[in-house]
Amino acid sequence: MSDTAENKNEQMITLKVYRENRGQDSGSHYDTFEVPYKKWTTVLDALLYVKSYIDASVAVRYSCRMASCGSCGMKINGIPKLACYTKISELETSTIECEPLSNFPIIRDLVTDFSLFFNHHRNMQPYIVAKDSNEDDTAKGTFSFYQVPEDVDKYLQFSYCIKCGLCYSACPTVGTDVNFPGPQALAQQYRYFADTRDESKQRLDIVDDRHGIWRCHFAGSCSKVCPKGVDPALGIQLLRSYMLGISKNDKVPAKKIEIDSTNDADGSVGSSNTE
Amino acid sequence: MDLMSCLECNESIKMTSRTILKESQIMKIHYITGIAAVFVVALHIMMRLVVPFEQSLEYNYIIANYKNIVYVLILEAILVLISVHGFNGIRIILLELRQSRPWENMVTVVTISSMIGLIAYGTRTIIVANGL
Numbered sequence: 413m414s415d416t417a418e419n420k421n422e423q424m425i426t427l428k429v430y431r432e433n434r435g436q437d438s439g440s441h442y443d444t445f446e447v448p449y450k451k452w453t454t455v456l457d458a459l460l461y462v463k464s465y466i467d468a469s470v471a472v473r474y475s476c477r478m479a480s481c482g483s484c485g486m487k488i489n490g491i492p493k494l495a496c497y498t499k500i501s502e503l504e505t506s507t508i509e510c511e512p513l514s515n516f517p518i519i520r521d522l523v524t525d526f527s528l529f530f531n532h533h534r535n536m537q538p539y540i541v542a543k544d545s546n547e548d549d550t551a552k553g554t555f556s557f558y559q560v561p562e563d564v565d566k567y568l569q570f571s572y573c574i575k576c577g578l579c580y581s582a583c584p585t586v587g588t589d590v591n592f593p594g595p596q597a598l599a600q601q602y603r604y605f606a607d608t609r610d611e612s613k614q615r616l617d618i619v620d621d622r623h624g625i626w627r628c629h630f631a632g633s634c635s636k637v638c639p640k641g642v643d644p645a646l647g648i649q650l651l652r653s654y655m656l657g658i659s660k661n662d663k664v665p666a667k668k669i670e671i672d673s674t675n676d677a678d679g680s681v682g683s684s685n686t687e
Numbered sequence: 688m689d690l691m692s693c694l695e696c697n698e699s700i701k702m703t704s705r706t707i708l709k710e711s712q713i714m715k716i717h718y719i720t721g722i723a724a725v726f727v728v729a730l731h732i733m734m735r736l737v738v739p740f741e742q743s744l745e746y747n748y749i750i751a752n753y754k755n756i757v758y759v760l761i762l763e764a765i766l767v768l769i770s771v772h773g774f775n776g777i778r779i780i781l782l783e784l785r786q787s788r789p790w791e792n793m794v795t796v797v798t799i800s801s802m803i804g805l806i807a808y809g810t811r812t813i814i815v816a817n818g819l
Contacts, residue, residue, distance in 0.1 A: 620709050656711065656718075
């Protein structure tokens with residue numbers, strides 16, 4: 413394919429990509445590529461163009477291409493963003509610098525290691541803990557939780573998290589304290605704490621640690637970079653207010669409704685699926 | 688950033704984090720002492736401002752202040768509040784600087800002993816000046 417723009421609507425942009433291979437230990441450098449783009453071209457499109465036509469060795473993680481999976485997180489002109497969700501035309505710079513996310517070990521080029529990030533998330537018990545129930549009950553469809561819209565509103569925003577790691581990358585505390593869980597894990601702790609289906613008594617104790625929720629300095633960078641509007645900073649402050657006793661924990665556990673195979677939850681005859 | 692050392696450090700710190708006070712209790716004290724210190728220091732400054740500057744530096748005037756029990760109590764309150772708030776702040780800064788079991792234990796011991804030492808020495812000064 414020609415290096416020059418073939419279409420009148422195409423312009424050229426300079427893509428500066430960070431290159432490093434942890435396995436080879438040969439140091440790092442930047443490679444520069446001239447890439448054509450149109451009005452709707454995203455940074456991910458440009459990177460895939462580079463892989464297809466210029467340098468196939470550029471390593472980049474991606475999947476859904478629609479800001480739903482969180483795989484393509486990277487620093488674009490110094491700010492953590494999703495490459496699939498960032499249009500080149502909106503960046504308004506003649507050179508686009510693509511770097512791996514900060515606070516993550518680099519595997520290769522733009523691909524980073526999420527092991528510690530997922531480890532922090534796993535430590536938060538990111539699942540519903542309900543007494544007097546087990547997986548078999550829900551698997552057999554014998555009961556369902558009852559939640560009104562107001563109950564869902566309390567945690568819905570925080571459930572939009574796609575674990576992209578942008579907030580973790582932007583957090584200044586994560587940069588200095590490896591034991592700090594990060595905004596994503598703490599926001600998810602609030603998500604389950606606020607969920608009326610959850611009955612865990614350990615949620616606050618898990619983060620009440622010298623490297624836990626109290627090391628957040630409320631910089632707000634996490635909320636600024638979140639592509640899904642989760643606002644992790646809000647989740648952290650809400651959780652802190654419960655821990656300080658400023659907010660009262662008056663959560664009423666969700667009722668469990670037994671599902672009859674012949675009747676609906678309101679008693680009418682119908683399907684056993686209450687969704 | 689080395690992943691393996693991060694994961695190992697994470698596990699070792701989690702196994703040894705046992706404290707007399709929960710971190711939330713410590714932070715509650717930190718916030719209360721900070722807010723209270725603002726009020727008490729403001730009171731102290733206002734007490735200074737009502738007196739002409741030259742008079743406030745006279746020896747007899749300073750000793751007379753130490754004889755005033757209300758002033759003594761305000762000074763003691765400032766000493767305790769600022770010591771607790773300040774040394775806890777230093778503890779937090781040092782904990783964020785480096786993470787390892789020996790370092791964290793050292794930080795805890797040094798900051799608590801420094802806090803107690805400063806409060807003790809300051810209280811001694813106030814008592815001696817007051818002539819109690």
